[in-house]
Amino acid sequence: MGTPAEERFDRVTRLARRMFGLPTACIDIVGEKLVWLKSVQGFDGLERMRKDTYCHYTIQDDGVCLIRDTRLDPRVHTGDPYWDWIFYAGAPLHFEGERVGVLCVGDDKPRDFTPEQVESLIDLAALAGQELQVAALSEAQLALARANEELEMKTRIDVLTHLWNRRAILELATIEMTRADHAPVAILMIDIDHFKSINDRLGHPAGDRVLRVVAERLRAGIRPMDAVGRFGGEEFLAILSGIDGVEALNVAERVRRQVARSTIAFDGHRIPVTCSIGLALSARPDDAESLIRRADQALYRAKRAGRNRVAIAPRAR
The missing domain is CATH 3.30.70.270 (Reverse transcriptase/Diguanylate cyclase domain)
Incomplete structure (x- = not known):
């Protein structure tokens, strides 16, 4: 949470928007109280209170959360950042066995999702989850590289004088x-x-x-x-x-x-x-x-x- 946008995640949300022909798509990282919009297509936003988002409901189980018309959903209220999303579909992202985020798409009019589209959304969410794994691995590799550089430097420095050995x-x-x-x-x-x-x-x-x-x-x-x-x-x-x-x-x-x-x-x-x-x-x-x-x-x-x-x-x- 709190990290800047990354192209690896933007590719997934762009693909989701094109695949479903929808104006909006985003990847949300869900914390205990806040939701961080890691990648956003079609609207502005960086951070939301978790209780005010559909991600709060989506991440509670492994299924896809589908809302054909949010105007008819009792969870909608004027503080919801997605109040202008009439249609909502979200699938949870997994990282090391835990649900940590949501890939969601939306529209400004009611929609239905076919079973094939639901399956495609799940596949895209799995792809985004893999990118989370790659991002974490990249950070670990960077940390390891920095540690190796420091170790290599230590092998070249005289301990007593701090000159080259x-x-x-x-x-x-x-x-x-x-x-x-x-x-x-x-x-x-x-x-x-x-x-x-x-x-x-x-x-x-x-x-x-x-x-x-x-x-x-x-x-x-x-x-x-x-x-x-x-x-x-x-x-x-x-x-x-x-x-x-x-x-x-x-x-x-x-x-x-x-x-x-x-x-x-x-x-x-x-x-x-x-x-x-x-x-x-x-x-x-x-x-x-x-x-x-x-x-x-x-x-x-x-x-x-x-x-x-x-x-x-x-x-x-």
Whole structure:
């Protein structure tokens, strides 16, 4: 109830109006107190009080409710929304074994319905009931799809830092390298300096705090279109797309400064943090694996040269 019109139900009411040659047809979803006009042909309306409609009587059993002349029916009163329907025919809709609505047709003059027409109305009501099942299934499938998307996203996010995890960042690197025929890609391999000593001196909760803060600073240092993920342990990998060597170095230096910009507070301690960065810029015949390997080799040189610095990998030959 309360849902907008849907073409799947409008098709049924259009077919009913054509089949019986009647000016009006509708599908009503019947609640405890209200009737929601899910599909309407030939008149206006969205919601009615159940007690004021013939649907209230139709839904009480499985048979077709036929009223040749409503002017002669004792249930008619001026508050009835169908008071101008002289003829009324309605068949209940079933959903999961329950009567939940009505397919009804009407005319502004008395009519008779043949047994064949009654049977056709029952068939159309069954068709509308099937559409209710399909609509419910569609909603369930959408909900399942959303849940699967969320689950898939969770499998790609590092729980501690909320960055991409190793699997996801490697996939992104491969994608970028595949489509980067003319736009260079830079890889930053980033390692937190002396991270083991932080864990050894202050414990793993302190190390976790450092990882989370460094992740925030990495996001602040890269460009909005770039990606960064936790590669493993205290190592991170950033993918810079469509960038030249000068700008890639500028981003790497900005990342390094962001990480070192202030100490990190934990349990009364102030933890100084720096990072070393290896930078590699793509060139033929690089693929994602070789580019990451060159960035890792540059990182090793940065750490060997004293840490808290950026080292650039030589161009691939």
